[in-house]
Amino acid sequence: MARVVVDVMLKPEILDPQGQAVQRALPRLGFTGISDVRQGKRFELEVEGPVDEAALARIHDLAESFLANTVIEDFTVKVEEVAGAAE
């Protein structure tokens, strides 16, 4: 089994008030030097069977049509091996 991670972020030009609220809290917590925060979503998909090109293409379609709304969001798909799977 492998894990495929889909990260979804608001497009850079779109205002992210959640990220701004987080960023504004940072100085109060003693964190300085962070000029911007943007908040996104991470989906971890546990895939049964091999993550071959066909499987990745299907996940890409899923991300594009459902997990992200590409009118307002960008996404990336990456494969993460599950720890211990290579033993």
Place this chain on the structure above:
Amino acid sequence: MTARIGVVTFPGSLDDRDTRRAITLAGAEPVALWHKDKDLKQVDAVVLPGGFSYGDYLRAGAISRFSPVMESVIGQAKAGLPVLGICNGFQVLTEAHLLPGGMLGNDHLHFICRDQKLRVENAGTAWTGDYRQGQEIHIPLKNMDGRYVADEYTLDKLEAEGRVVFRYLDVNPNGSLRDIAGITNEAGNVVGLMPHPEHAVEPLIGTGRTDGLPFFTSILKKLVNA
């Protein structure tokens, strides 16, 4: 003869009954439609009501957009069936790409509930014919994810083609770009807006005015005269 107007109920819909009531008050026949049922029961128009369909868990309207009933609504809307999306219904229409742009959380991050002043910017759609161009109306607004966004090209195109149907007046309650409260598709049969006309159809409740009723009388006239 009257018109039959379908109102979809999704799990989490809140305003489906108010919408059916508004349709009755306007003199049309409301028809309850169910999210799991592809059958639109040969209605003449469809309203997607407000609420939090499927919990709005992924994004507002994102899961509903793939429900069986929406398969039929999307197909028929493209063929000219009049469709009105109110609040969550507007979110479903943008997720279904029947309307351009998208809906995000209010810029102030709070739920908002207020009587909202709007200007009717396009009285030529299937759902706004009983308004006067430029008319100012008051109807309730209540939402979490009411911030309308689109890229500059799309916004310019909407403005140039007269497809901004309603604009917020006095206060922009949610950070919507260019104060946009509602838009229409190219053909003018699909309209989506954030505020709730179905809550302003009787003088006794809501804003004390009936500024929302013309939505439902507009579509009735259009269908009966068709």
